[in-house]
Amino acid sequence: MTGFLSKLVKDLEAPIEARGFGTGWFAGFFALLLASVGLCFVAALRWPDWMATPELARVLATSSFRLVVHATLLSAYALALLSLLLRPRKALGLTALLFALTGTILGGASVQPREMHDWGIFFGVDFFAVNLIATGLMFAPLERIFGHRGEQRLFRTEWREDLFYFLVSSMLVQLITFLALAPSSYLNAHGTTLAGVRAAVGGLPWIVQFALAMLLTDLTQYWFHRTFHRVPFLWGFHAVHHSAKSMDWLAGGRMHFIEIVLLRGVTSLPLLTLGFLPSVMQAYIGMVYVYSSLVHANLRGDFDRLGRWIVVPRFHHWHHALEAEGVDKNFAIHFPWLDRLFGTYYFPKGKWPQGYGVPEAVPSGYLAQMRYPFVRKAG
Secondary structure, three states: HHHHHHHHHHOOOHHHHOOOOOOOHHHHHHHHHHHHHHHHHHHHHOOHHHHHOOOHHHHHHHHHHHHHHHHHHHHHHHHHHHHHHHHOOOHHHHHHHHHHHHHHHOOOOHOOOOOOOOOOOOOOHHHEEEEHHHHHHHHHHHHHHHHHOOOOOOOOOOOHHHHHHHHHHHHHHEEEEHHHHHHHHHHHHHHHHHHHHHHHHHHHHHHHHHHHHHHHHHHHHHHHHHHHOOHHEEEEHHHHHHHOOOOOOHHHOOOOOOHHHHHHHHOOOOOOHHHOOHHHHHHHHHHHHHHHHHHHHHOOOOOOHHOOOOOOOHHHHHOOOOHHHHHOOOOOOOHHHHHHHOOOOOOOOOOOOEEEEEOOOOOOOOOHHHHHHOOOOOO
């Protein structure tokens, strides 16, 4: 089994010259992607109490969604067989075929829900599938066509760690959300002094509320972010995020579990306690998921003028730079003028960082990185 997994990883990380059109690599890759997504959807349909997020439950219940599942599994089968025919290495095609077969054996698009114990606990495999296919299919092709570092591959060094971070944050969405919303839930339950503010904010036009939400969350995150850089113990958590040695859309998901909870808790405070419309909060959260992938993405374009007002990839790449001039700079998430206001702005015209990461030895592997802040020796 270990030997087969190593063959699969080697095939995914094959050099660019071995991935050309007609080699079966792209067919195998998309077969594996679709088969994984299809299997996640089938699991969510079969065990909705444990595997599906409540927000997507209504979508899962529709007949059109089952057609999507059916088409996804059929496409995975077809592409897996094509890869097996074209490619000398069979690991990609065989793995995709195995995933698609597993989804079919579990019931495929016709699967019926199985009763589960009502523990009130779920793992968001549907959220993971939707999140992965939405962001992956959006940014992976863009990085290949408009990549700043053209030689950087999709399956670059550390991709397995970052994909696992992506999986964990999606699967544990219920726990993360519960912990993150605890402060704002407490304030809403016990705070009556904000009633007037909530009424005033709720009465603003939708677009004004959205812009205000971006400003308040960015201002809050700026100081949260800067604090994690300045306090040695907190830096241990944030160093995990900065330890990525390559920048692309997937690198943005590398965050310590504790930092995710604290960051989302801080972000939710202005959104949930000041009376913003639910549609404004939902639109903002959806935008942030895409925007976070965008600013970490391996995309070219200097955007010297635009980058003074809106965070662009090059601006945030400097925040991850190894060069001394980029250290402790560019903390803003949306608006770079906050960094200019507070003296942490660095955006040299037309210049990109040469390397990414941190000078300290952050260990590899998810579990080792989860322990790192608690065993790290401050320098």
